[in-house]
Amino acid sequence: MKRPLLFGLILLAFVAGFYKAWQRPSPAPLQPQAFSSPAKGAATLRTRFVSNSPGPHRHAPSLVELKDGRLRAFWFSGSREGASDVEIRSAVFDKGQWHAETTVIDRSRTQIALSRYVKKLGNPVAARGADGNLHLYYVTVSLGGWAGSSVTTMTSSDDGETWGSPRRLVTSPFINISTLVKGTPIRYADGSIGLPVYHEFIAKFGELLRIDGAGQVVDKQRLSHGIAALQPVVLVRDRERALVLMRRGGGGANRVVASSTEDAGRHWAAPVYSTLSNPDAALSAVVLPGGVLLAVVNDIEADRDALTLVASTDGGANWRTIYTLEDQLAARKNPLDGPAYAAAVKALALATDAGLADANAFAASSVAHMCHGDRCNFEFSYPYLILTAKGDLKLVYTWNRSFIKHVEFSGEWLAQRLENHGPAH
Amino acid sequence: MAQLIELTDLTGLCGIALALASLSSLALSTLAPSALTAARRLWAAGAIFVLLLLPLGELPPAAYVRGMTGDLSITSLLLLGLLLVRGTHAWPTDNPRRIAALLLLLVAACVLYPLALGALPYDSYRWGYAEPLFLGLLLALALAAALLRLPLVALAIALGVLAWAVGWYESENLWDYLLDPLLSIYALIACLLAILRQLRASVSR
Numbered sequence: 001m002k003r004p005l006l007f008g009l010i011l012l013a014f015v016a017g018f019y020k021a022w023q024r025p026s027p028a029p030l031q032p033q034a035f036s037s038p039a040k041g042a043a044t045l046r047t048r049f050v051s052n053s054p055g056p057h058r059h060a061p062s063l064v065e066l067k068d069g070r071l072r073a074f075w076f077s078g079s080r081e082g083a084s085d086v087e088i089r090s091a092v093f094d095k096g097q098w099h100a101e102t103t104v105i106d107r108s109r110t111q112i113a114l115s116r117y118v119k120k121l122g123n124p125v126a127a128r129g130a131d132g133n134l135h136l137y138y139v140t141v142s143l144g145g146w147a148g149s150s151v152t153t154m155t156s157s158d159d160g161e162t163w164g165s166p167r168r169l170v171t172s173p174f175i176n177i178s179t180l181v182k183g184t185p186i187r188y189a190d191g192s193i194g195l196p197v198y199h200e201f202i203a204k205f206g207e208l209l210r211i212d213g214a215g216q217v218v219d220k221q222r223l224s225h226g227i228a229a230l231q232p233v234v235l236v237r238d239r240e241r242a243l244v245l246m247r248r249g250g251g252g253a254n255r256v257v258a259s260s261t262e263d264a265g266r267h268w269a270a271p272v273y274s275t276l277s278n279p280d281a282a283l284s285a286v287v288l289p290g291g292v293l294l295a296v297v298n299d300i301e302a303d304r305d306a307l308t309l310v311a312s313t314d315g316g317a318n319w320r321t322i323y324t325l326e327d328q329l330a331a332r333k334n335p336l337d338g339p340a341y342a343a344a345v346k347a348l349a350l351a352t353d354a355g356l357a358d359a360n361a362f363a364a365s366s367v368a369h370m371c372h373g374d375r376c377n378f379e380f381s382y383p384y385l386i387l388t389a390k391g392d393l394k395l396v397y398t399w400n401r402s403f404i405k406h407v408e409f410s411g412e413w414l415a416q417r418l419e420n421h422g423p424a425h
Numbered sequence: 426m427a428q429l430i431e432l433t434d435l436t437g438l439c440g441i442a443l444a445l446a447s448l449s450s451l452a453l454s455t456l457a458p459s460a461l462t463a464a465r466r467l468w469a470a471g472a473i474f475v476l477l478l479l480p481l482g483e484l485p486p487a488a489y490v491r492g493m494t495g496d497l498s499i500t501s502l503l504l505l506g507l508l509l510v511r512g513t514h515a516w517p518t519d520n521p522r523r524i525a526a527l528l529l530l531l532v533a534a535c536v537l538y539p540l541a542l543g544a545l546p547y548d549s550y551r552w553g554y555a556e557p558l559f560l561g562l563l564l565a566l567a568l569a570a571a572l573l574r575l576p577l578v579a580l581a582i583a584l585g586v587l588a589w590a591v592g593w594y595e596s597e598n599l600w601d602y603l604l605d606p607l608l609s610i611y612a613l614i615a616c617l618l619a620i621l622r623q624l625r626a627s628v629s630r
Contacts, residue, residue: 003571006579010567013583014560016590017599021555112483115434117492142492167431170596173541173550174606175495203543216597219554225546 025210025218029239029264030194031187035289036389043413047352050075050091050396050404051101054361057081057369058089060182060282061396061404062384064126064134066159069388070094073396074104074124074136075404081122082145088124088138090160093406105166110140110152113166117142122149125181126160130191131213133157137169137181137195147201148177153215169217171209177201179209182231182282184386189239192218194265196232196244204249206232208265224271229257231282235293235316240264243316245285245295246271248278254301256283258316276310276319277301284385286393292418296325296383296395305329305378307397311418322421325397325407328378341376342367345400352405365402380405433595437496438478441487444497446474447509454512463512470509496594498605500530500581507577526578527616529566534609537600553598560586560599 050061050073061075071093078086084107091101104124111118122139129135134156139149151171154163171179183196188210195209197220206223223232228249235243242265246257255273276283276295279302285295293312298304299321309323328344336344342363349362356362370377383397391411399405409417450470477487497505541550552559563582570578585602588594594601 006571006576006583007568009587010564010571010579010583013587013590014564014567017560017563017586018557020590021557021560024555108483111488111492115430115438115484115488115491117484117489119492165431168595170495170594170598170601173537173553173598173600173604175493176596176601199543201542205543217554218597220548220551222543222546222548225543 025190025192025212027264027266028188028190028192030236030242031189032236032238033287033387034389035387035391041410041412043416044408044410045413046408048098048406049349049353049356049362049399050093050098050406051089052357052403053101054358054365054402057083057401058404059398059401060123060382061398062123062125062184063386063394063396064128064160065386065388065394066092067132068159069390071394072126072134072160073098073404073406074126074138075396075398076122076124076138077101081401082120082141084120086121088121088136092160098406104136104160104163105138105154110166114140114152114168116168119143122146123180123182125183125185125195127185127193127195129155129193129213130187134160135185135193135211135215136160136163137185139180140168143175143177146180148175149180150176151179151181151195151197151209155215167215169209169211171197171207171217171220172199174201179207180231182382183233184284184286184384186234186236186242188264194234196223196234198230198232198246200230200249204228204230206230206244206246208232208234221265221268223268224257224259227252227257227271227273229271233283233285233295235285235287237287237291237315243293244268245274245276245283245316247282248273248280250280254278254280256297260316274316274319279303282382284383284395286385286387288387288414289391294385294393294414295319296385296397298381300329303332303377303379304381305331307380307383309417311421320421322417325395326378326380328380331378335374336376337374338367338371338376341371345378352399362403366400369401431595433592436593437491437595438485438487440497440502441491441494442474442477443502443509444505445477445487445490446470447505449473450509466512467509494607495605496596496601498608499585499588499593499602501605501608503577503581503584504608522573522575524616524619526575527612527619529578530604530609530612531616533604534612537604538606538609550598550600553600555599563599563603 056077058077077089087106088104089101090104124138127135136154140152151169152166156163178199178201186194193211208221210219229246230249231247233245243260253273256276256278258274259268259271281298283297299308305328307326310319312319345366346359346363349359381398385395393409395407450466478485567579567582589599589602
């Protein structure tokens with residue numbers, strides 16, 4: 001190739017390149033969640049199931065508040081985790097009840113839209129963009145197991161009734177594998193979205209992706225190194241400070257892994273084990289308007305048969321249990337066989353929603369998914385907790401891999417609970 | 426309703442199809458060198474390219490490969506394109522410049538992959554998100570390569586940066602345009618073979 005031509009091409013390329021670099025967004029402060037002044041209401045706690053149709057394996061729910069105050073939940077559903085028939089499903093909570101679940105996207109439509117082979121789908125997480133649109137991020141795998149995951153995204157301008165075409169996010173140089181979502185997205189002050197993700201190919205660590213208004217990844221930051229950690233949950237305390245809580249990634253202590261930033265995420269402290277137990281399971285957390293941290297965790301060292309609401313008033317150094325959501329630890333001493341398990345599950349289902357039309361179907365579904373041979377297990381896992389603009393807490397979690405359970409606590413209920421279970425003075 | 430394919434999916438698929446067409450024609454040339462003239466080789470590659478982009482079920486064959494490999498770097502496409510056009514007659518020889526270029530690729534791969542996959546707390550993949558110092562380094566490398574008569578290195582860097590700047594692929598990260606794992610594996614094997622040949626040559630003297 002002639003030299004003048006080559007130099008000309010280099011010049012053209014780098015003028016274009018530096019122009020692109022000049023346009024990239026500069027580091028921005030974090031955006032704490034905004035709240036309206038909540039009206040003082042009754043102290044209420046309600047539980048329901050998101051869908052009542054038995055059969056599929058359901059897991060990894062997430063939740064988002066819609067513009068008119070309704071809720072929309074997402075989860076993945078299929079014959080089993082990782083099956084090719086797994087779809088992302090959604091339902092809306094309106095006027096005190098959950099409406100029929102619908103399919104948001106499936107494997108076939110995903111791979112056609114992405115123009116590449118997709119083997120299976122996984123965790124869905126939704127975020128509200130600065131432009132008011134809903135962005136759904138979900139895990140897709142083309143090669144291997146969950147360690148081979150990538151993140152795919154879709155946008156809705158009508159709060160999830162209809163969606164645009166799926167697009168792939170490229171977040172890793174090694175065949176773009178091993179990026180997954182679970183934690184609630186955050187916002188930066190410039191309107192960009194901070195999507196907590198995690199990597200689990202060879203090393204296990206958390207990362208935070210920065211996604212601009214056009215849906216492009218413009219930066220990413222490593223959240224942890226040295227302690228295997230997954231599924232980060234970022235708690236924005238103010239414009240500069242945030243805490244990240246992570247599921248332990250295998251090896252090491254059975255504790256939640258924690259790190260923090262004092263400069264809006266430009267640097268993160270070396271991760272440490274917190275005082276919260278963790279049995280290698282997902283957790284969820286929010287920051288209350290006064291700065292109290294609230295988390296939903298399997299606060300045990302093994303399995304997922306207990307789920308607890310805990311609070312910290314000292315920035316995450318110490319945590320107290322303020323409510324037990326689920327507790328089937330007694331069944332460990334006397335394991336339940338099929339029929340006994342079915343009876344127990346039926347009772348739990350009716351305790352959740354006394355108006356259930358067919359609690360037997362709930363039991364049968366749980367038996368199908370949670371019994372192996374003579375041994376049946378309880379699983380209450382993958383919590384997803386949000387704080388609405390009015391200060392109410394909404395929680396969804398996987399219930400025996402069969403249903404998605406929904407719990408809502410009013411702000412007043414929470415205030416009383418924190419008062420009664422607060423730290424000793 | 427039929428949906429128009431995204432431009433970045435088209436470029437990604439075409440890149441895979443080009444790579445496979447080039448490798449297939451190379452394989453054919455190696456197996457039947459006398460039967461395949463340069464013109465026939467190009468026609469064969471063209472036919473393979475088209476076939477790879479025709480739908481087979483829900484997706485064209487290139488899309489299945491794309492699911493496994495992701496989009497290939499511009500550097501890979503440049504090398505495979507040259508291989509297609511020049512054929513095996515221009516099969517790389519063991520000159521020091523070629524080895525220098527391969528070593529540069531290997532160094533880049535060593536800087537990128539272990540750090541991106543979590544070997545250290547620092548993530549070099551971040552430089553690819555429009556880090557000006559990284560661009561400056563690449564400009565220096567491209568100019569040095571052009572001056573030191575390594576035109577392919579300079580061309581690969583320039584085309585990679587240009588493709589990234591115009592959003593040729595869906596990736597927003599410059600590294601994905603410069604390097605990919607398959608290219609890195611090729612560079613490693615080619616380097617090792619070149620070193621082995623040098624050793625054998627010096628032993629036999």
